[in-house]
Amino acid sequence: MEKSMATIAERVEGYREAMVKTLCDMIAIKAISPLSGGNGESARADFLGNVLKGWGFEVKRYDYKDESSVQRPNIVVKFGKARKTIWFIAHMDTVAEGDLTLWKTNPFKAVVKDGTVYGRGSLDNGQDLVAAMYALRVAKEMGISGEYNFGLALVADEELGSKYGIQKIIREGVFQSEDMFVVPDAGVETGETIEIAEKGILTMKVTVKGHQVHASLPELGKNAFRYSTRFLQRADELLHAKYDGTDDLLGKSTFEMTKHEKNVDSTNIIPGIDVSYIDCRVIPGYKLDDILADMNAIAKGDGFASDGVSIEVGVFNREDAVPKTAPDSEVAVRLSRCIKAVLGIEPRFVGIGGGTCAKFFREKGFPAVVWSKQSLLAHQPNEPAKVDDMVTDAKVFVAMLI
Numbered sequence: 381m382e383k384s385m386a387t388i389a390e391r392v393e394g395y396r397e398a399m400v401k402t403l404c405d406m407i408a409i410k411a412i413s414p415l416s417g418g419n420g421e422s423a424r425a426d427f428l429g430n431v432l433k434g435w436g437f438e439v440k441r442y443d444y445k446d447e448s449s450v451q452r453p454n455i456v457v458k459f460g461k462a463r464k465t466i467w468f469i470a471h472m473d474t475v476a477e478g479d480l481t482l483w484k485t486n487p488f489k490a491v492v493k494d495g496t497v498y499g500r501g502s503l504d505n506g507q508d509l510v511a512a513m514y515a516l517r518v519a520k521e522m523g524i525s526g527e528y529n530f531g532l533a534l535v536a537d538e539e540l541g542s543k544y545g546i547q548k549i550i551r552e553g554v555f556q557s558e559d560m561f562v563v564p565d566a567g568v569e570t571g572e573t574i575e576i577a578e579k580g581i582l583t584m585k586v587t588v589k590g591h592q593v594h595a596s597l598p599e600l601g602k603n604a605f606r607y608s609t610r611f612l613q614r615a616d617e618l619l620h621a622k623y624d625g626t627d628d629l630l631g632k633s634t635f636e637m638t639k640h641e642k643n644v645d646s647t648n649i650i651p652g653i654d655v656s657y658i659d660c661r662v663i664p665g666y667k668l669d670d671i672l673a674d675m676n677a678i679a680k681g682d683g684f685a686s687d688g689v690s691i692e693v694g695v696f697n698r699e700d701a702v703p704k705t706a707p708d709s710e711v712a713v714r715l716s717r718c719i720k721a722v723l724g725i726e727p728r729f730v731g732i733g734g735g736t737c738a739k740f741f742r743e744k745g746f747p748a749v750v751w752s753k754q755s756l757l758a759h760q761p762n763e764p765a766k767v768d769d770m771v772t773d774a775k776v777f778v779a780m781l782i
Contacts, residue, residue, distance in 0.1 A: 385721055388778045391518050396771055400497060402431065403510045403765065404490035407499035411473045413540050414448040421472045421536045425453035428472065428513070428534055432457055435517050442552060444536075444544045452536040452544035456554055459520050460529030464558045466711070466780055467531035468516075469546060469737045470509035471538030471565065474501030475759050482761035497765045504758035507765035508564035508773055509534060511752075515777035524781045531559070538565075538737060541697045546737040550744060560711035561748040562780070563738040564773060571723050571753035571772070574715060577629050577704035577731035578739050582660040582668045583638075583697040584675060586611065589690045592644070592652030604654035605643060607689045612637055612656060614678050619660070622674065627663040629704065630731035634661045657696060661733035664701040699735055702743045709747040718779040719751070722772060727751075751776075 409427055412418025422443075429439045432455070442454040453472075458465060477487040477500050485491045487500035497507075512532055519530045533554070535545035555561075566575050588611065590602030619635040626632050638659045643651035660671060672693065679691035705712060707729045719727045732750070741748035753769040 384782050385775075385779060388518065388522070388782075389722075389775050391522060392514065392771060392774045392778065395514050395518070396767065399510050399514050399770055399774070400492060400767055402513070403497050403502065403506050403770070404492065404499070406506055406510070407490040407497075407502055408488055410488055411501070412476050413473055413537060414446060414450045415540055416476045418476065420446070420450045420452055422451050422453050424472050425455055425534070425536075429455055432513065436520070437516070442549055444548050446537075446544050454536055454545055454549055455534040456549070457516065457532045458529050459516060460525045462525065462527055462529045464527065464560075465529040465531040465556070467533060467555065467559055467561045468512040468777055469533045469535060469561060469563045470512050471505045471535050471545065471737065472509065473536055473539050474504065475539050478761060484762050487763075492767075495767050497767065498762055500763055502765035503754055503763050505538070505565050507754060507770045508752045511770045511774040512564060512777055515774040518774070518778050519781055524778065526781065528781055530781055535737065541699065542737060542740060546740050550740055555746065559746065560709075560714075561738065561741045561746055562711065562715060562777070563736050563748060563750045564752040564777075565736045566732055566734055566750045567752040567754045569753065569755055570725065571719060571751070572725050572727050573730045573751070574712060574719075574727050575732050575736075575738070575750035576707060576712060576729050578701070578735055579630050579633065579731070579733045580662040580664070580666075580668055580701035581697060581699040581735045582662060582671060582695070584658045584660070584672070585694040585696040586656050586658065587692045587694065588654045589692075590652050590654075591688070593650050595648040595650050598650055601650045601652065602687065602689050603650045604689070605651045607684060607687070607691070608654040608656055611678060611682075611684070611691055612658070614682060615658065615675055618674055618678065619671070623662065623666050623671065625663065625665060627665070627731070629729075630663045630733070633663050633666065634733055635659075662701065668698060668700055699739055702739055704731065705738075705742060705747050705749055711747045712749050714780055715749055715751060715776075718776050721779060722776050723753075
């Protein structure tokens with residue numbers, strides 16, 4: 381492998397500047413879900429698809445209309461003529477930029493400084509989307525083929541549950557029972573961790589309905605904001621007290637209040653409706669249905685109804701925990717070997733609270749691992765992707781074919 385790795389590394393290094401340009405060009409094309417105020421991934425998919433076509437690949441598109449009638453595109457490319465395929469799954473969509481005052485530069489105009497590319501989606505998932513694309517290109521140019529094909533899937537909607545992305549593609553029958561999957565969408569700066577398990581995810585939407593009145597006449601209304609904070613406090617206390625177990629691989633469950641929707645436009649209006657969200661990352665052993673039942677019990681009790689206030693606990697996103705990928709599975713062993721060959725380190729297996737496309741493969745019985753060499757700064761202002769990490773990851777991806 382040493383001689384082959386040296387040749388692979390040299391070829392990948394030759395594309396360093398091209399990889400940076402592709403990442404910067406991609407960042408400039410927004411790819412935010414319509415549910416987050418964006419227009420979806422179509423423009424970005426057009427760009428990436430044209431790049432792949434320019435390299436001589438046959439590009440297959442799987443587009444699906446979402447509930448807003450927006451096309452959500454997915455790209456599938458494969459190189460090789462083997463019976464089995466190693467697939468690399470990266471997502472095209474990003475989260476919104478958030479508070480622009482926290483950004484030092486325009487989030488959608490990439491800036492390259494000191495070997496780092498800054499911009500929204502540079503790290504999540506741009507770094508490894510581009511790394512996987514160029515790994516595919518190198519594999520083709522070097523004629524690397526053998527027991528496995530190189531498969532690449534660039535998918536939509538990952539940030540909000542993959543309903544129009546990898547979940548759809550899996551049902552299309554694109555993947556075969558003997559295939560294996562690498563999802564380069566989480567990792568640490570050293571590259572020493574391979575994720576083989578994820579927590580279950582439950583995002584609850586809490587809608588509180590009271591009665592809107594002028595702030596000077598509170599006795600005539602029901603302040604939905606006040607009742608919302610009361611509910612959230614009780615929910616927070618119960619969740620942390622009741623679901624406090626620990627998993628050896630995944631640690632503890634987490635329960636966090638996140639998004640809060642605007643309620644009124646004026647400071648002198650008592651809101652009649654208040655909407656907020658609770659993000660739950662739940663270790664195996666706890667049932668999401670039990671959590672929902674507990675939240676509904678609080679909503680229907682604790683004096684809310686008797687005060688004339690209604691509280692609805694809805695499911696915004698739900699992904700139940702699934703069995704982990706075995707550490708001795710072929711994909712885990714092969715990836716471990718390649719990481720050691722390229723980085724010179726012995727990786728270890730971990731679980732995470734974040735959700736990735738790997739969950740949907742594990743749910744169907746496919747072996748899937750999550751790995752990349754990256755910081756923990758995804759979704760933050762001034763999101764960074766180190767060029768060295770992008771190039772290193774591409775070397776590991778190509779190495780998995782030999």
